[in-house]
Amino acid sequence: MSKQTENTARRRARVRRAIKAVANGRARLSVHRTGKQIYAQVIDDAQGLTLASASTLDKDIRAEIKSGANVEAASTIGKLIAERAIKAGVKDVVFDRGAYMYHGRVKALAEAAREGGLNF
Known part of the structure; x- marks a missing residue:
């Protein structure tokens, strides 16, 4: 296992x-993000x-x-995940940013999910 992979897994x-x-x-x-997509x-x-x-x-x-x-795409996904979670009966969640820093796309997704009605 490379040092970078090891550090990411540890984080x-x-x-x-x-x-x-x-x-x-x-x-x-x-939340999972790649160079081209973002998933929640x-x-x-x-x-x-x-x-x-x-x-x-x-x-x-x-x-x-x-x-x-x-x-912008992360914000769209944040609003969509909030809508789908509320539809599934989930209002309170814990935010798991994974190994990613809380800024940029991850932060935009979290803020949009909060605006969409999720509590965390």
Whole structure:
């Protein structure tokens, strides 16, 4: 395992450990970003189920965004994941940024999800 992969895995585990300590049974809003896309999932860790998901690869979203790798696309996904999570009956979540720093696209997605009605 390369040093960079090892550091990323360690950072991801540290964030996940902190989230599990404060979750109190709430679902987890997990974010994954790549160079071209951004993905979000609301996960119930107790049952191991994905309750809602959204990404820039969704057909209805793909038509309205120019690129999946910018802040505008992340905001769109944040609003969509909030809408789908509320539809699934989830209002309170814990934000899991993974190994990513809380700025840029990750921050835009989180703020849009809050505006969409999720509490975290």
